[in-house]
Amino acid sequence: MTTYQIQCHLKYKIVQPTEFIFMVQTAHHSDQNILEEQLSFNLPVAWHEFQDSNHQNRHIRLHVEPCDHFEVNYSATVERHPAINVELQQNLNEVVVSDLPDEVLPYLLASRYCNSDLLVDMANRSFGWMTSGYPRVKAIEQWIYNNIFYVSGSSDQFTTATDVLIHRAGVCRDFAHLGIALCRALGIPARMVVGYVEIEKFLPDFHAIFEAYLEGGWVLFDPTRLAPVENLIRIGTGMDAGDVAFSTFYGEIELIKIEPVITEQLVR
Structure with a gap:
């Protein structure tokens, strides 16, 4: 198995009250195993996770009031199972x-x-x-x-x-x-x-x-x-x-930064 470290950073300007649905978390899937993960925001927001009925994709839903900077940060350590021959x-x-x-x-x-x-x-x-x-x-x-x-x-x-x-x-x-x-x-x-x-x-x-x-x-x-x-x-x-959009929103926003980074973890 190969282990990967994921860091995903999203930054927005929120122009008017906006309802967001994010899909940035790694999936629960037979090809991979989530060892650890963390989701955080730079502002205190109430959020919850749900799965869609068709594909069991993981979604995060939250509401954000107007502000100059709203940030989403997700990190995870994931094992990828070996590919088929x-x-x-x-x-x-x-x-x-x-x-x-x-x-x-x-x-x-x-x-x-x-x-x-x-x-x-x-x-x-x-x-x-x-x-x-x-x-x-x-x-x-x-x-x-x-x-x-x-x-x-x-x-x-x-x-x-x-x-x-x-x-x-x-x-x-x-x-x-x-x-x-x-x-x-x-x-x-x-x-x-x-x-x-x-x-x-x-x-x-x-x-x-x-x-x-x-x-x-x-x-x-x-x-x-x-x-x-x-x-x-x-x-x-x-x-x-x-x-499979990483972000769906209902309101007016400006995407300032999108930075999903993945690196292979070296095993010592």
Whole structure:
């Protein structure tokens, strides 16, 4: 197992009374084990934690009155379990719809950002003839990496998978949305995963990838190739980015700073 130290710092200016929902805590998931964690704020606020019913993501809800500086600080020490053997992954088959578990079926549907219903013809022309299972999803990941440029600021909160395909540019969430949409268009359940991972070439930020449901369970893929998927510490899972925003707010605010940092702990 590998142990990681997480430090997440968010700073806001609160212009008017605002209700916040944060999702910055690491997930309770079979891939990882939380050894310790701490959540704090620079102001005395009443808050509580809850889990959404669909994905059991951990959310923090609180209310903040207008102020010049409101800060959220989260720290955690998390163990990441070893990744599955790559040779075993390469032999994973797709699961026919009739054999999918009930809880997996929704991940075949088109969603707000993953409009897979518009990509069925393109997906079948490009990938339908390929060996099904892990090799086909890996080919989708490789195609996105080869054909979509990673360009900061090239998309916004309205950008869908088809927009990314047309403009051939996006950021990590856009790469993930396209991967999810292409998988769903081929009848492969897929969903978004966000988390903490160290990426050397960019400023600290949250990272989005996707996972596809294959024989034996969910398998992670990252079309950006910015970091090994086995290094990602999961925060949340969802149909698309609409389910896994690190911050949702109702009010007027200004984001001053976002700094999620993860480092591998050295064992002595």
